[in-house]
Amino acid sequence: MSAIDTIPRVRGKLTPQAPLAPLVWFKAGGVAEWLFEPRDIEDLSDFLAELDPSVPVMGLGLGSNMIVRDGGVPGVVVRLGKPxxxxxxxxxxxxxxxxxxxxxxxxxxxxxxxxxxxxxxxxxxxxxxxxxxxxxxxxxxxxxxxxxxxxxxxxxxxxxxxxxxxxxxxxxxxxxxxxxxxxxxxxxxxxxxxxxxxxxxxxxxxxxxASQPLRSRTGGSTFKNPDGHKAWALIDAAGCRGLRIGDAQVSEKHCNFLLNLGSATSAEIEELGEEVRRRVKAQSGVTLEWEIQRIGVTK
The missing domain is CATH 3.30.465.10 (Uridine Diphospho-n-acetylenolpyruvylglucosamine Reductase; domain 3)
Incomplete structure (x- = not known):
């Protein structure tokens, strides 16, 4: 039986193969297998109660603190709208x-x-x-x-x-x-x-x-501040300010922000983050932890 035959009926909006790039700040990434925008709490509750328990579910807000990988997100992404x-x-x-x-x-x-x-x-x-x-x-x-x-x-x-x-x-x-x-x-x-x-x-x-690249395609603060340190200062000290992979760049204004300069893939953005982690570890011995959520599957 196909997934479309097993998906519960809803009163809100349910979209198959929904592009997520327009919904996240980086403007990059793949599709949601299903995007559900419930009409109210009862609609959400009934849907989840009837949905096959093996189907993964995740919530999506404004998409600011998130990398959606290029292969998309399996299961159901729930987006809470005006209600x-x-x-x-x-x-x-x-x-x-x-x-x-x-x-x-x-x-x-x-x-x-x-x-x-x-x-x-x-x-x-x-x-x-x-x-x-x-x-x-x-x-x-x-x-x-x-x-x-x-x-x-x-x-x-x-x-x-x-x-x-x-x-x-x-x-x-x-x-x-x-x-x-x-x-x-x-x-x-x-x-x-x-x-x-x-x-x-x-x-x-x-x-x-004054301090953050607010008008850019970014995901907000990328890494958690390690105990006793500021992530941006460690990144700067490791020589990563302005570092680029394709159209993904470490912000020159605030080093703990990654940017999509135009056509960066999510893979490039994530690769850049991992390169920053590698250089910071080599320079300071500190292992940066991702603060940005990375969801979905690689392409």
Whole structure:
């Protein structure tokens, strides 16, 4: 029986052989065997409950922190759209956020509600689902500092709320169950003046603009900062600033960013990252760990 005969019916949008390059920041990579954009949580839950348990499932947010390999992604890629992008105030210091809401929307809603402490989300180029899974952070703050709990749909289709203590957060890592999709999260900050919150968001935006190649085809921060080191400084010291393989380049503006200058394949981008790791190891003895997710199969 073919895969198309075994795929469950949905109320949302289900696309076979869907190109993923337009959906990720690098603008490179292959297709998803299936791309599912659920209409609501029930649609997602019912779909996963009926889907053959052997079919792999992964979530896709804004595609910022990701290399999609050129051979594409087997199984189902779940993309949460507008139905999952709502952000609402629960009380004076707490927001309920859909898994598809952007960091900019969350921080702006917090500002309007006079909730401080969430300003750093302004600088995370992704959605709630992604930065909850990765314990995203910037400017001295991490998701674990503001998260109360998150709602997930497990690979089995079961809906579950997980408290902060159940997520096993470490630096850029969580212990979320494999194949689950984060459909919502509750964040808590503190009461603050909206003008002060806006000033901090402006400071963060200005600093990012000055130091990062924001208008390029990039994947954001490529490698985790090793204990006691800054990844960009190790990369710079190893002579990798501006290093190129084909149209893949180490940013000259910020060494921990890789760029697609135009027609780089995902293989070239990943190869460049591995060459950076090799040179840093040879120069400093430090092994850089990928922060960017690399998904799918090589061509």
């Amino acid at each position: 999952f992008a709502k952000v609402e105030r629960i009380d004076a210091t707490t927001l309920s956020c859909g898994g598809g809401a952007s960091g900019i929307l969350v921080s702006s809603t917090a500002r309007d509600a006079g909730i401080g402490g969430l300003e750093f989300l302004r600088s995370i180029p992704g959605t709630v689902g992604g930065f909850v899974r990765m314990n995203g952070g910037a400017y001295g703050r991490e998701v674990k500092d503001i998260l109360v709990d998150c709602e997930v749909v497990l690979r089995s289709g079961e809906r579950k709320t997980l408290a902060l203590t159940e997520l096993g957060y470490t630096y850029r890592h969580s212990e979320l169950p494999a194949g689950c999709i984060v459909v919502g999260a509750t964040f808590r900050g503190h009461i603050d003046d909206p003008a002060a919150i806006q000033a901090e968001m402006d400071r963060i935006a200005t600093e990012r603009e």
